[in-house]
Amino acid sequence: MSELHAPASLVELAPEILELILSYLPHQHLTSFGRTSHRANEFIRPNNQILWKACYLHIFDHPKHVWDSLVPTARASNRHREATWDWHHELRRRLVAANALCKPNKERLLTDIQDVVDALLDIRDTASYSLTTESDEPRSMNLRFLNKLLARAPNVDPIVHDYHRDIDSMSLPLDLMADLDRPFTRSMLGRKVQVPEWASRLHVG
């Protein structure tokens, strides 16, 4: 019988065992682990979908609960998304959006606003009551995430409401309106950017 030797390092463990161990780690620890060596970095690369799926499900509800409850028309148009769903990509964009909200860098936020809001809406749209607590109360990890985020983010109102509030930055040049045959009013002040589609989908109670 051969002697058993303990592996010299973590990366020498059998891949499925290493994967199991790493699947318990939060994402920031996975990233740190990836920095320890080339092999570790290889292991946590984005296409290790099993690992990143486990990491995603630490924080967010499995989107399949919502997908399963879609009416047939909605499900049909969702098929492509389901087929190309990438756990690493989806986790990353949600966390990047959350970080952007928490940093008070307003200019940066305005340029990335589409990505941030799309990610937030996605978290909302894939939220489901997939957990029950001891008292049988339904819980959603996505909702918990969003509520904690809103509590932490310093200034969410300009995103949810009118982030074009500053008339000087967003109004059309006044000389374009000079030929009007009626008085020029504030309500005519146009916007450089079209009102985005997501504005109609983001309404928070």
Place this chain on the structure above:
Amino acid sequence: MHRIFATALKMYRLNPSGFAINIPYALPPNAACPEDWAGVTATWLGTYAFLDYRALVHYNFAHNLEYPLDLGGCEEACGDLMRLELEIDHSEELKMDRRLQTELPYCRDLPMLFFNGTSNGRPTGRPSIGVRGSACLVPGGRQVRWRLIIR
């Protein structure tokens, strides 16, 4: 308006909902009315509000554009908290109501629901206000379009 909703939430012991209202099928289905996929027969609370038109005129015609006005700071006139009690109605008369006719497309995965009922505020002896309307899925099947006629 926020004050009224805060009162309603406390009265009915509801938690501030925020994002939670967006979770599909969060409302328990009505066992007595299985066709009610939209929650028509659930508890409805409503109110109405309007801005003083003088504030609107001032907003539009204030000439000093360097100091942006914000209508959010103006007081709204608010109605009472109203409680709506609605029932699904299959009658032809309701379906043919001219005001509920529309050419807007809708997703037929779920049937369009027609309903009527009443809206009541605090008991004052006044007659109830009639409510009728329809609910259907928008094309895409992810949101519900409500049409309410309150008179």
